[in-house]
Amino acid sequence: MVVNIPGVIGIVVFYIIIVVIGIWAGKNKKGDTNDLLVAGRSLGMFVATLTTAATMVGGAYINGTAESMGRDGLLWTIGPVGYNLSLFLAALIYVPKVRKAEYTTIFDPIQEKYGNRTGGLLFIPELLGDLFWEAAIFNALGATVSIILGLEMSIAIIVSAVIVIVYTFFGGLYSVAYTDVIQMFFIIIGLVIALPFAWTNPAVDFSRISNTWPGEMDSNQIGIYIDTCLLTLGGCLTWQAFYQRILACKSVTVARNSALLGAVISALMAIPPAAIGVIGAATDWNMTSYPQNSTLSYEDWAFILPMVMEYLCPLTVSIIGFGAISAAVMSSADSIVLATGSVFSRNIYQNCFRPQASDRELTWVLRFSIVVVGTLGAVIAISANSIYGLYILCADAMYVVQFPVLTCALWVPFANTYGAISGLVVGTTLRVLGGEPVLSFPAIIKYPGYNDTLGQIFPFKTFAMLSCTFSLLSISYLTEYLFTKRKLSKKFDIFNCYGPQSSQCKNDGNDISMTVKTEDDVKNETDKFLNN
Template identity: 25%
Template sequence: MGNNVGVTITFLIYLVLMLVIGYIAYKRTTNLSDYILGGRSLGPLPSALSAGASDMSGWLLLGLPGYAYAAGYEAIWIAVGLLAGTWLNWLFVARRLRTYSFAAGDSLTMPSYFENRFNDTSRTLRVVSAFFILLFFLFYTSSGLVAGGKLFETVFQLDYEVAVIVGAIAVVSYTFFGGFLAVAWTDVIQGLLMFAALLLVPIMAINQAGGWAETRSAMEALNPELLSAFTTTEGAAIGVISVLSLLGWGLGYFGQPHILARFQAIRSEEDVPNARRIAVIWSAFGLFGALLVGFAAIGYFETTLPDGEKAFILLVDALFHPIIAGILLAAILAAIMSTADSQLLVSSSALAEDFYKALFRKEASQTELVWVGRFAVVGIAILATALAFDPDSQVLTLVSYAWAGFGAAFGPALILSLYWKKMNKVGAVAGIVLGGATVVIWGNMEGGIFDLYEIIPGFILATIAIVVGSLATGEPAQDVQDGFERAMNPK
């Protein structure tokens, strides 16, 4: 990188600002509801930007531009799938989840929601759900730390392992103290910063390269197949399996605990429509801005980049004054922090609320649970950091595995729990276990049908398991059905 002084100063100012926000949130965090869901007090703007920022992580500025750089227009399919998933999730899940998670015993976490929704006194649903949350979030959080490692390695010439540790400390510090309010408030700043960066960088790069026509010509000169969304870079037609796999990313939204937590935390269900509009607009600009970063890098750089996932970082260094570059590179840090903090918070919530309180200390005080959650953040971050130490890790690969795991394990169970009153706890457990297990098994197979993105078979099999399991074991208890009806039709 060029002159690092301006970049370093900007980074330090940004980190101090995030820590100040974390401290303010710490002073306002008095119980577990505050720590996990911010007391359900988010308005439309913070809930929308927080959901978007926690969703789009470092892969939006590193992984997706890297994929666009390598695959060209083929990458458009994944953006379309993700945008459709964002819209459908806000449309069909947000309002109902906000209403029923509150009615179902003021459930703070997804495992507690499932337990209360199906009146599961055995704790099976809660423990099974928490297990899969912890499993897949280890990979998801690790992906963010890999992105942070690449950022600090490139900007400050740090050893990769040291860079990963620096990023982990930055995220843990304010999540540890401030909880959900710190995460949500910082997500607003981080979401706006990411939005600005993904508009400014590709526009500047394409302009410097001589305009879109020149950029397109450079892509064609490198490989004409980059300009087709229907062929691979080798010139073969993209098969049905490939298209479905890319569009299938949209299914993941219905099961992401860190995104669904924003729906639970919305101040009122009346705020949902405005939040949905903000979230969809933000996602549209972010996703297609990220694609343009990858395309612009092809046109701007005369030599092929050894690691396409560093396209955004290298464009910023080449195009902007160090002070401005520092602000724009802070957008990557923002993307990493805004997702990793959310993932750590949900994981710590699962440990504090769904393991510690549910199984070991039912009488634990609110203060005790908050501190258990805080120390859980540290423990989970240490494990994720260890996973991230492989310098050859690809951000998008780690994200795709975790995204599929959550989408398949929790997506069908959540949707049917909100819309099908005959679903019961047997069906819920069957769906969560089969969905999560399918992703683990399918993801380790290859060739033929196994090239299909594992979220699709996982989602389908989980849905079948829920329906069969529920119908085979009878309808849920009448009081559960009555509670479901009251929550969905409060008037």
């Protein structure tokens, strides 16, 4: 494999620019946990909007969109549509409530409702989702590097992970937000410049796909389609990487409006990679210097975006396009490592184990978490083989468990720890036993219509989510009734949901009260909820 020296030089310069901007953005800040986690709640409309859009428009977003559009058609390019609708709904429904409460992470209301230890346990779906998302992003970069620059995928993944870790380590959300702004412009410029060159290449013949680009769906795929649509729609409503920006905004109004605008920009940014996917499907690869035959395998489609840039565009344009993908990778990867590290340092380490931890101690726990999460994501990326598969999978655990858990924590008065734990167990069990082809997990439970070729065609992920929700609500209501109506002695209240004690956790000097309500309080709130 021949190394593209000009391309390597170009990407080195790009990486240096990003590192310098990232360190500069964070160097003059106090460096305490409030700055690192929510940037002192100082983000204005411009920065908040672009960093929200850039968080969504990652390497997995643009590579995965091109892959799905080229291989499966418009109908099956569900990810960008569902995720951006999810952001839009979150902006209207969830954002005003959580920003007004001035939480530090999205796990604060979860721990407030269900207790610190249970909230820590519910961090597992977030961790899995973040690791899969990060792996998809780094995998997209590695695929691009191997084709355009002629370097090994593992080298690109490791180097990019190190760069992301370094500037996030020192600057926290300040560095992440301000580098996101620069990276967003790189993404726009790189993709837009590549489009006309690829579109007009002689090897591209759109008559080849005149009947296939919209996509097709058999009747036995309807359940899969519905499941994927709902998964992407609900999977982003609870994402810490998104709420980290929202909670850092100057006001509730800025938070809501920046989220809405960010969703619009993110949706528009799906158009160039989707067009590149169509171009890839319309290309006669025998007319290019691509060293394979004209029929692309299933695995080849994961590389369609860098292939179009490399074989259908001039060298300079392909290098600029690679800069766009690198920018997209970093704009999401830094968000992920910071988001996961934030939850671990505050909601796990401080709230569960070290409530007396100093600000300096928490800062170093956060930085340690950033290193660990960044490393794990890179390791998964090196062994993965489907960008779009990981891109969809990253919302899976969030949809099945965290979506109902957070929603009930914010709006259901009688939701309690017993219900949350039962929901976690039920939802996780049904989801895991349903199998997962991307991770080579076999299906233990074969839902109705199971097909040896297609696998599960029943919308079992949505079934698992609904089962989690039903379990959470029913067990919460049952235990609330038993303890408040004195049908069951409070000595059996092992989680102290209805006892006389109350626990407190600190939120940068503001109490997040986890006060245990009296029987009359719970009854009044429950009656009010049911009557409404």
